[in-house]
Amino acid sequence: xxxxxxxxxxxxxTRVEEFRDQVARxxxxxxxxxxxxxxxxxxxxxxxxxxYMLRVAIPYGTLNSNQLRTxxxxxxTYDRGYGHFTTHQNMQFNWIxxxxxxxxxxxxxxxxxxxxQTSGESIRNISADQFAGAAADEVCDPRAWAELIRQYTTFHxxxxxxxxxxxxxxxxxxxxxAAIKLHDVGLQVRRGDDGAMGFRVFVGGGMGRTPFVATxxxxxxxxxxxxxxxxxxxxVWNRHGRRDNIHKQRIKILVHDLGGEEFTxxxxxxxxxxxxxxxDMPLAEYERIAAYFAPPPxxxxxxxxxxxxxxxxxxxxERNVAAHKQPGYAIATxxxxxxxxxxxxxxxxxxxxxxxxxxxxxxxDIRPTHAQNVVLPHIRKxxxxxxxxxxxxxxxxxxxxxxxxxxxxCPGLDYCSLxxxxxxxxxxxxxxxxxxxxxxxDIGELxxxxxxxxxxxxxxxxxxxxxxxxxKKGTENxxxxxxxxxxxxxxxxRIVGPxxxxxxxxxxIERAVEKYREVREDGERFLDTYRRVGVEPFKEAIYx
Amino acid sequence: MRLITGNDLATGDVVWxxxxxxxxxxxxxIDVGADGEKIAHREEAALRVNIPYVIDAEPGxxxxxxxxxxEQIRASGPTVRPDxxxxxxxxxxxxxxx
Amino acid sequence: xxxxAIPPSLRFRDDEPADEPAVTLDAFLEQPDxxxxxxxxxxxxxxxxxxxxxxxxxxxxxxRFRDGRGYSSARILRELGYKxxxxxxxxxxxxxxxxxxxxxxDSFAPNQPIDAxxxxxxxxxxxxxxxxxxxxxIPVWKLRHG
Numbered sequence: 001x002x003x004x005x006x007x008x009x010x011x012x013x014t015r016v017e018e019f020r021d022q023v024a025r026x027x028x029x030x031x032x033x034x035x036x037x038x039x040x041x042x043x044x045x046x047x048x049x050x051x052y053m054l055r056v057a058i059p060y061g062t063l064n065s066n067q068l069r070t071x072x073x074x075x076x077t078y079d080r081g082y083g084h085f086t087t088h089q090n091m092q093f094n095w096i097x098x099x100x101x102x103x104x105x106x107x108x109x110x111x112x113x114x115x116x117q118t119s120g121e122s123i124r125n126i127s128a129d130q131f132a133g134a135a136a137d138e139v140c141d142p143r144a145w146a147e148l149i150r151q152y153t154t155f156h157x158x159x160x161x162x163x164x165x166x167x168x169x170x171x172x173x174x175x176x177x178a179a180i181k182l183h184d185v186g187l188q189v190r191r192g193d194d195g196a197m198g199f200r201v202f203v204g205g206g207m208g209r210t211p212f213v214a215t216x217x218x219x220x221x222x223x224x225x226x227x228x229x230x231x232x233x234x235x236v237w238n239r240h241g242r243r244d245n246i247h248k249q250r251i252k253i254l255v256h257d258l259g260g261e262e263f264t265x266x267x268x269x270x271x272x273x274x275x276x277x278x279x280d281m282p283l284a285e286y287e288r289i290a291a292y293f294a295p296p297p298x299x300x301x302x303x304x305x306x307x308x309x310x311x312x313x314x315x316x317x318e319r320n321v322a323a324h325k326q327p328g329y330a331i332a333t334x335x336x337x338x339x340x341x342x343x344x345x346x347x348x349x350x351x352x353x354x355x356x357x358x359x360x361x362x363x364x365d366i367r368p369t370h371a372q373n374v375v376l377p378h379i380r381k382x383x384x385x386x387x388x389x390x391x392x393x394x395x396x397x398x399x400x401x402x403x404x405x406x407x408x409x410c411p412g413l414d415y416c417s418l419x420x421x422x423x424x425x426x427x428x429x430x431x432x433x434x435x436x437x438x439x440x441x442d443i444g445e446l447x448x449x450x451x452x453x454x455x456x457x458x459x460x461x462x463x464x465x466x467x468x469x470x471x472k473k474g475t476e477n478x479x480x481x482x483x484x485x486x487x488x489x490x491x492x493x494r495i496v497g498p499x500x501x502x503x504x505x506x507x508x509i510e511r512a513v514e515k516y517r518e519v520r521e522d523g524e525r526f527l528d529t530y531r532r533v534g535v536e537p538f539k540e541a542i543y544x
Numbered sequence: 545m546r547l548i549t550g551n552d553l554a555t556g557d558v559v560w561x562x563x564x565x566x567x568x569x570x571x572x573x574i575d576v577g578a579d580g581e582k583i584a585h586r587e588e589a590a591l592r593v594n595i596p597y598v599i600d601a602e603p604g605x606x607x608x609x610x611x612x613x614x615e616q617i618r619a620s621g622p623t624v625r626p627d628x629x630x631x632x633x634x635x636x637x638x639x640x641x642x
Numbered sequence: 643x644x645x646x647a648i649p650p651s652l653r654f655r656d657d658e659p660a661d662e663p664a665v666t667l668d669a670f671l672e673q674p675d676x677x678x679x680x681x682x683x684x685x686x687x688x689x690x691x692x693x694x695x696x697x698x699x700x701x702x703x704x705x706r707f708r709d710g711r712g713y714s715s716a717r718i719l720r721e722l723g724y725k726x727x728x729x730x731x732x733x734x735x736x737x738x739x740x741x742x743x744x745x746x747x748d749s750f751a752p753n754q755p756i757d758a759x760x761x762x763x764x765x766x767x768x769x770x771x772x773x774x775x776x777x778x779x780i781p782v783w784k785l786r787h788g
Contacts, residue, residue, distance in 0.1 A: 010769055
C-alpha cells in the first residue's frame with residue numbers, strides 16, 4: 001500500500017496541530033459552535049446523540065495491520081472498546097471527547113492515518129473496489145489513481161467550501177463492486193482503443209432525498225488529465241450548484257436541472273480552459289504511487305485445491321470466498337454480520353484478530369467494504385482453513401456474504417442525531433428471523449439495506465430490499481423499497497406502499513421473500529425475479 | 545414540564561439542567577417552566593454547556609419521561625447496547641419500542 | 643470572547659489601494675470610468691475578461707463563509723491574468739485565509755477583526771501543498787519530481 005513520504009507526513013502533522021489550536025479556541029470560547037462546526041467536520045468530528053463521533057478515513061478502503069491495531073488501541077483507550085465500519089469504507093468511533101480528539105489525531109498521524117475531510121461539505125474519502133489487486137477482471141489496480149486523487153483533493157483551496165459533500169468512487173472492472181454510479185463522480189479505469197489508460201467518467205449519482213444514478217459525461221478521458229477534469233467538474237458545480245436549500249445542493253441536482261448534455265458541455269468548456277494551466281500531476285507521479293500497489297510477492301506454482309471436508313468451513317468458503325487471479329490464492333470476506341449482531345461493529349479484540357491474520361497470512365492487506373464487511377484479499381488456499389478457524393473463534397465466521405443475513409444498516413437513531421428511526425433493531429430482528437443458514441442459502445443473493453433517515457447512509461435506495469426509517473407523528477415507521485442495485489446495473493429501489501411498524505416490516509419482508517420463492521425461475525436472484533415480474537405481485541403479497 | 549438539555553463542550557456528554565449545574569443524569573433535571581430559553585442562552589454564553597435546547601417531558605416515577613424517542617435515547621444510551629447505558633439501573637432501557 | 647484585534651493590515655500588496663468605492667458588476671460594465679467592482683456569489687467574473695486592464699480592485703463578497711463561490715471567482719480572475727487587488731469581504735475567518743490566499747486573494751476585509759499575528763501564523767502554517775493554485779506555490783508533486 002501507499003506509504004507517506006516526508007511531504008505527506010508533514011501535511012498530516014500540520015493538520016493535527018492546526019486542529020489542536022482550533023479545539024483550544026473552541027473550548028476557550030474564542031470560536032463559537034457555529035464557527036467551529038465546519039472546522040471540526042473537516043476533521044471528521046460530529047456531535048452525535050451521546051457524544052462526539054470521530055470518522056477516521058480509510059482511504060479507498062485499504063489498511064495494514066499496524067493501522068488496524070492502532071484503531072483497536074483507540075477503541076480501547078479513547079472509546080468504549082469497539083469501532084464501526086461504515087458504508088463508505090471508513091471507521092467511526094461513537095464515544096469521543098472533544099478535548100482528546102487532537103491526541104487521537106496525533107496518534108493516527110503516527111501510522112499515516114487521519115480524519116481529514118471525512119465529513120462536512122468536503123471532498124470525502126475516495127472509495128474503491130475492495131477486490132483491487134486480487135480480481136482477475138480489473139484493468140489495473142485502481143487504488144493508485146485513488147491515492148493520486150486523494151492527494152489532489154486534500155485541502156484543495158478552491159473546493160473547500162462546496163455546496164455539499166462530494167464523493168468519488170473508483171473501479172477498474174466492468175463488474176462494479178464499488179457502486180460508482182451512486183457516487184457524485186464515478187470513475188471506471190479502462191483502456192482506450194489504442195491501449196492508453198483512461199477513465200469512463202460518470203457524474204451525479206447519489207442517494208438521499210433525491211436519488212439518482214450517475215450520468216455518463218465522458219466515455220474516455222486520458223488518465224493523465226484526471227485532476228484537471230475533476231477540477232472542471234468541481235468548478236462548474238461550485239459556481240452553479242444551488243446554495244439556497246440544503247436538500248438541493250448535491251451535484252446530482254445540478255446535473256439533473258441542467259440536463260446531462262448541458263452539464264457535460266459546461267464541464268468540457270471549463271476543462272478546455274483549465275488544461276493549459278498545467279495542474280495535472282505528471283505520469284512520473286502516477287508511476288511513483290503505482291509502485292506501492294504492485295502485486296505482492298505471490299508464491300508461484302501453488303496447489304489450487306481446498307480440503308472442504310469440514311462442512312462449516314465449506315459453507316463459509318462457498319459464501320465468503322472469491323476467486324483470486326493468482327492460482328493457489330483466494331479472496332476472503334469477513335462478514336461483520338453475525339446473527340442478531342450490529343452490522344459493521346467490531347470489538348478491539350476482533351480488530352486485533354483480523355490484524356494478526358492479515359499480517360501472518362495476508363500480505364498485511366485489509367479492505368473494509370461499503371457493505372460494512374472486511375476483505376482479506378490475498379490468502380493462500382493452504383492457509384484458508386487456519387484463517388477461518390481463527391475468525392470463527394473470534395465471532396467473525398458468519399458465512400452469509402451477500403445473503404439476506406448480510407444486512408447493511410446505518411447507526412440510526414441509537415447513535416445518530418440526524419436519524420428519525422432506529423435501524424439496528426430492525427436489522428437484528430431480520431437477522432434473527434432469517435437466521436437458518438439453509439433458508440438463507442435457498443433465498444440466495446439478497447442485498448438488504450436499512451437507513452434510519454432520508455440521508456440514506458444505509459444506502460437503502462441501492463438495496464434489492466431497502467428499508468427507510470421515518471418519523472410518523474413521533475412514532476418510528478418503516479418504508480419498504482424493492483428493486484435497487486448498486487452494481488453496474490444500477491437502479492433505485494421504489495417504495496411499495498404504506499409504511500410499517502418495526503415488527504411489521506420484518507413480517508412484510510418475509511412475505512416478499514416467500515413471494516419471490518414462489519414465482520422465481522431457475523437461477524433468478526430476488527432482484528432478477530422482481531425485475532421480471534414487477535412490483536404488483538410483491539405488493540399483493542405484502543399488503544394482501 | 546420543560547427541561548433544558550445539551551452537551552458538555554469538552555467531553556460531549558449529554559447533560560441536563562438541574563437548576564444549579566449540568567448533570568449527566570436526566571433524573572436530576574428540573575422543570576424550567578417558561579425560563580428555558582433565557583437560562584440556555586446564559587449557560588451557553590458562559591461556556592457551561594454546548595448547544596442547549598428546551599424539551600417537553602412528563603414527570604415519572606424514575607425521573608422525567610421524555611416526549612420524543614430521540615431524547616429518551618440521549619438520556620439512556622443506545623437501545624442496542626444496554627451495557628453502555630447511562631443509567632444501567634433504569635428499567636426502561638432496552639424497551640423503547642413505540 | 644472575541645480574539646484580541648490589532649488593527650489588521652490584511653493587505654498583501656505594496657501599491658496604493660484604489661480609492662473608489664466598488665460598484666456592482668452590471669454597473670461596472672456600463673461605467674467606462676469605474677475601476678473598482680464588487681462580485682457577488684452568483685456573478686460570472688468572466689464578464690470582466692475584456693476589461694481587466696482597467697480594473698484596480700475586485701471585491702468578492704462572502705455573505706456566509708460556507709458559501710465558497712468566491713474562491714472560484716478569485717482563481718478564475720487570476721487565471722485570466724488579472725493583476726490588480728483581489729479582496730475578500732464579509733464573513734471571513736482566519737481559518738479561511740490560507741485557501742483564499744492560494745486562490746489569489748491579496749487583501750481581506752472581514753466582518754470580525756482578525757488579529758494580524760494570528761493571521762500570519764495561519765498563512766505560514768503549512769509548509770507543503772498538494773496542488774498548484776493562483777499563489778504560485780510549488781505543489782508537492784513538483785518537489786518530488788523536479
